[in-house]
Structures are given as structure tokens and as C-alpha cells.
Amino acid sequence: MTETATARRSRITPEREAELYEAVLDLLREVGYDALTMDAVAARTRSSKATLYRQWGGKAELVVRAIRHSKPGRIDEIDTGSLRGDLHALVRLEDDCTIERNSALMRGVAMAMHNNADLRAAFRSQLVEPEMSSFHEVIRRAVDRGEVRPDCPALDFLLHMMVGGFATRALLDDQPPTQEFLTSYIDAVVLPALGVPTS
Amino acid sequence: MTETATARRSRITPEREAELYEAVLDLLREVGYDALTMDAVAARTRSSKATLYRQWGGKAELVVRAIRHSKPGRIDEIDTGSLRGDLHALVRLEDDCTIERNSALMRGVAMAMHNNADLRAAFRSQLVEPEMSSFHEVIRRAVDRGEVRPDCPALDFLLHMMVGGFATRALLDDQPPTQEFLTSYIDAVVLPALGVPTS
Structure with missing residues (x-):
């Protein structure tokens, strides 16, 4: 701002x-x-x-x-002591009903972005960049703990992975994302891509 | 059909x-x-x-x-001898210009699906399910070669990962997906999540 x-x-x-x-x-x-x-x-x-x-x-x-403003909290304010704990806690910030409502809302906004350069610019500066900074802080802690290697190539795609799971659930499965789906996706995709053992 | x-x-x-x-x-x-x-x-x-x-x-x-009909080929018709080779070859089926055109087209269709149950049903039966079967064939070969464990949890999210990279590029970076982006994403996210070494 x-x-x-x-x-x-x-x-x-x-x-x-x-x-x-x-x-x-x-x-x-x-x-x-x-x-x-x-x-x-x-x-x-x-x-x-x-x-x-x-x-x-x-x-x-x-x-x-x-x-x-509607986001319930920032991921960098979560600090559970492990990356897996932090990402799971992030998913639990909103209940399934809220996740579903927000999924529909974000889909509408993503569509509108297609034809609105000013919306794309605002989305990038007010949502993507702050979100990226929050994630960097969470990752910095994970790197300091030795959980993630600082040169892990998946780090460049952290937000793509997180948003990808959320966005493709409705598209591919015709079902809203849920806490259960997102948690499984984090354990199966995001953490292994980052080289973090899940068990 | x-x-x-x-x-x-x-x-x-x-x-x-x-x-x-x-x-x-x-x-x-x-x-x-x-x-x-x-x-x-x-x-x-x-x-x-x-x-x-x-x-x-x-x-x-x-x-x-x-x-x-506009898709240039099916991934199960690609057989390079490795999963990495197959996924990279899939990305190279279309040049960057075609990928960008298709990305815009698919974004429009994804938006329309939101309000059209008949479009969602057709999309699922004519695109998602055949695509899923093609990927299963590619994965079956990778499992047979010992590249991927048959119980790897990321297998349940294969299409989510692939489509996620494609779909989030424009949304998060305000840039169309390119062969280079998609190849890096496959190496950094998809293959490590599947437990396949990339070097």
C-alpha cells in the first residue's frame, strides 16, 4: 500500500x-x-x-x-514448527463451507481478469505478491530448520502448486475443494515436490 | 462415445x-x-x-x-522410454503460440462451465475422462519400468498437477504458459512428486 x-x-x-x-x-x-x-x-x-x-x-x-480483507489470516502468522504443520493449519483456517464459497468467488474473479488489465494489476499487487511474501517467510523457516533445501527447484512454483490444487478441483472433479482434499493434495504433491517427507 | x-x-x-x-x-x-x-x-x-x-x-x-479434435495427439501415443521423456514430449506437441491460444480458449470455457451443468458434463466425459485414461497408460508403463511406485499418493493428482501448472501461469504471473515454463514445472513439481529423479 x-x-x-x-x-x-x-x-x-x-x-x-x-x-x-x-x-x-x-x-x-x-x-x-x-x-x-x-x-x-x-x-x-x-x-x-x-x-x-x-x-x-x-x-x-x-x-x-x-x-x-476476507482472508482469515496470513500463513506467515502460523508457526507450528514444521512446514507440514503450517500448510495443514493454513487449510484449516477456513471451514469447507467457506472454502466452497470462496472457490466460486475466486473463479468468477479469475474469469473477469481475462478481460480486465486493471483487475489483473490489482490482483497481482494486492493478492499475489503479499501471498508470495507470506509463503517466502514460511519457507525461510522451513529452510532454517533443514526441512527444505534452499535451492529446491519446486520453490519457484510454490504458489502455482497451492493455487493449482485449489483451482483444478472444481474444474476436473466437479466438486468444491475441501479441507480433506487440500490436505491430501499437500501431502501427496506439495511436500514431496519440496523434498519434505510426509511420514 | x-x-x-x-x-x-x-x-x-x-x-x-x-x-x-x-x-x-x-x-x-x-x-x-x-x-x-x-x-x-x-x-x-x-x-x-x-x-x-x-x-x-x-x-x-x-x-x-x-x-x-483440436488436440494434436494423445499422450499415450507418445512412448519415449521414460516418464520424463513422455511428459516433455507432450509439452512439445504444441508450439508456444498454440499453447497461448489454447490457454485463452480453455480459460473462457472453464469460466462458462461455472454456470452450465451440461457443459460440465460434456467436458468431463469427452475431455477429462479420456485424458485421465491416456495418462493412466503412460503411468502404467512408468510403473512397469520401475520409475514410479504403484502406490505413490501423487498418482491420484496427476491431472490436477498437470492442469494446475498450465492454468495458474496466466493467473499468477500474468504470462501465458510456454514450453519452457511447463517443462521446468514438470521437472520441479510433477516428477519429484511422483518420486522420479530428474537428474
């Missing part, structure tokens, strides 16, 4: 900000990204459009920050 | 069938799945709608069969 953005956003209370983000996600689930308008957000949240634009700059940043 | 479908489809020549599929993929790239109509396919290919429905039953089956 730039200092300007922080200053802009600091004009509203955290409670009001959370309320706004919740409304944005509700609208996103109802109508999808392309049909979501700043007018609708303004009406739903009883804000003025001018306020919304002043605080977030535009629809892409507002939506991506709402998604980021 | 059912016997009835085979009988139905045998009424047109393979050349004519290929021409129709090419037109369907062109339309799909131009307007996307939701806006694609059987009327447009009929007009573009100078066929009658009745013929299209008789031959394919509906839009979902026609589109999915067009995608299947």
Missing part, C-alpha cells in the same frame, strides 16, 4: 471498512465482477460514489481489497 | 467434421461460450441447425468435441 492510499483509507473506521468490503463481496457473488458497479456499491453501503473513488481509486482495487 | 453417437456422426466426412470444429473454435474465440449460438455455427458452416443437433445433440457436446 502506498502512503497516499493509507492516508486516504484512514479517513474511515475499520468497522465501516469491514462493512463495505462485506457488501462488495455480497454484490460480487450476486452479479459477478463485470456487472458490479460503483453505483450499486454506493447504494448498498449508503456511501457516495465520490467517497468510494477517493478511498479506493476504482472498482478493481476495491474488489481485490475486499477479497484480501 | 455411444454407438448411437458414432452412427450419427458417421454421416458426415472427416474433412467436413474437421471444418466444422475449426469454425466452432473460431466462433468460441470471437464471442465466448455463452454468446455462441447454434444459429451462428450453422451460418458460419453453411449447415442446417437440424443437422448440427442431429450430429451433436447440442452446443455443449459440439464445443467440447471441437476442443478435443
Whole structure:
């Protein structure tokens, strides 16, 4: 976040900000990204459009920050003492019902990204890059513990592996990802690729 | 394919069938799945709608069969003598330009699947299941050669891993998948997860 953005956003209370983000996600689930308008957000949240634009700059940043706000915690705040423990704990941050809701939501946003360069840029800077940094911290600890070799080639694909399991479950199996599926996938794919024994 | 479908489809020549599929993929790239109509396919290919429905039953089956027809070859027809060789050869079946075109096309179809149960069913029976069988044949040979243990847990996620790398490249890196990316991903993720040494 730039200092300007922080200053802009600091004009509203955290409670009001959370309320706004919740409304944005509700609208996103109802109508999808392309049909979501700043007018609708303004009406739903009883804000003025001018306020919304002043605080977030535009629809892409507002939506991506709402998604980021909805994440239950950051993986680098988890520290169980093992990489396997950390990744399993990450999966357990959300129950199956929430995972399913978010899977549908993210699918819609991923689709919209296809035709929206500003959404792609916001997604990258507000979601992918912070997520990548969090994972790097978790991996740094795993490397320090001697669990993962610092030159392991799979480290370049950590987020591809994690997001891949989540994203392909619905596509290939016509079933939402669940805690059980994601945990099995981590044990079968992610940890072996990183050279971490799972038993 | 059912016997009835085979009988139905045998009424047109393979050349004519290929021409129709090419037109369907062109339309799909131009307007996307939701806006694609059987009327447009009929007009573009100078066929009658009745013929299209008789031959394919509906839009979902026609589109999915067009995608299947565009695939350059089946992985089980590749037999290089090693699993690594087979997976690398699979990546080289299409050049980077074709991979990028197909990545955009598949993203559009994946999006449309979200709201179309008939498209999901056709995708599963005409693309996912045949692909799964082809991979099983490749894996069977790798198991016979002693490269992969038959009880390796990653075998349950083979297609998730392969499709995951392909699908997340655009999403996370805002770049199309390339032969180079996919080959590195196979060496860094897929083969180590399967317990196959890459050097």
C-alpha cells in the first residue's frame, strides 16, 4: 500500500471498512465482477460514489481489497514448527463451507481478469505478491530448520502448486475443494515436490 | 462415445467434421461460450441447425468435441522410454503460440462451465475422462519400468498437477504458459512428486 492510499483509507473506521468490503463481496457473488458497479456499491453501503473513488481509486482495487480483507489470516502468522504443520493449519483456517464459497468467488474473479488489465494489476499487487511474501517467510523457516533445501527447484512454483490444487478441483472433479482434499493434495504433491517427507 | 453417437456422426466426412470444429473454435474465440449460438455455427458452416443437433445433440457436446479434435495427439501415443521423456514430449506437441491460444480458449470455457451443468458434463466425459485414461497408460508403463511406485499418493493428482501448472501461469504471473515454463514445472513439481529423479 502506498502512503497516499493509507492516508486516504484512514479517513474511515475499520468497522465501516469491514462493512463495505462485506457488501462488495455480497454484490460480487450476486452479479459477478463485470456487472458490479460503483453505483450499486454506493447504494448498498449508503456511501457516495465520490467517497468510494477517493478511498479506493476504482472498482478493481476495491474488489481485490475486499477479497484480501476476507482472508482469515496470513500463513506467515502460523508457526507450528514444521512446514507440514503450517500448510495443514493454513487449510484449516477456513471451514469447507467457506472454502466452497470462496472457490466460486475466486473463479468468477479469475474469469473477469481475462478481460480486465486493471483487475489483473490489482490482483497481482494486492493478492499475489503479499501471498508470495507470506509463503517466502514460511519457507525461510522451513529452510532454517533443514526441512527444505534452499535451492529446491519446486520453490519457484510454490504458489502455482497451492493455487493449482485449489483451482483444478472444481474444474476436473466437479466438486468444491475441501479441507480433506487440500490436505491430501499437500501431502501427496506439495511436500514431496519440496523434498519434505510426509511420514 | 455411444454407438448411437458414432452412427450419427458417421454421416458426415472427416474433412467436413474437421471444418466444422475449426469454425466452432473460431466462433468460441470471437464471442465466448455463452454468446455462441447454434444459429451462428450453422451460418458460419453453411449447415442446417437440424443437422448440427442431429450430429451433436447440442452446443455443449459440439464445443467440447471441437476442443478435443483440436488436440494434436494423445499422450499415450507418445512412448519415449521414460516418464520424463513422455511428459516433455507432450509439452512439445504444441508450439508456444498454440499453447497461448489454447490457454485463452480453455480459460473462457472453464469460466462458462461455472454456470452450465451440461457443459460440465460434456467436458468431463469427452475431455477429462479420456485424458485421465491416456495418462493412466503412460503411468502404467512408468510403473512397469520401475520409475514410479504403484502406490505413490501423487498418482491420484496427476491431472490436477498437470492442469494446475498450465492454468495458474496466466493467473499468477500474468504470462501465458510456454514450453519452457511447463517443462521446468514438470521437472520441479510433477516428477519429484511422483518420486522420479530428474537428474
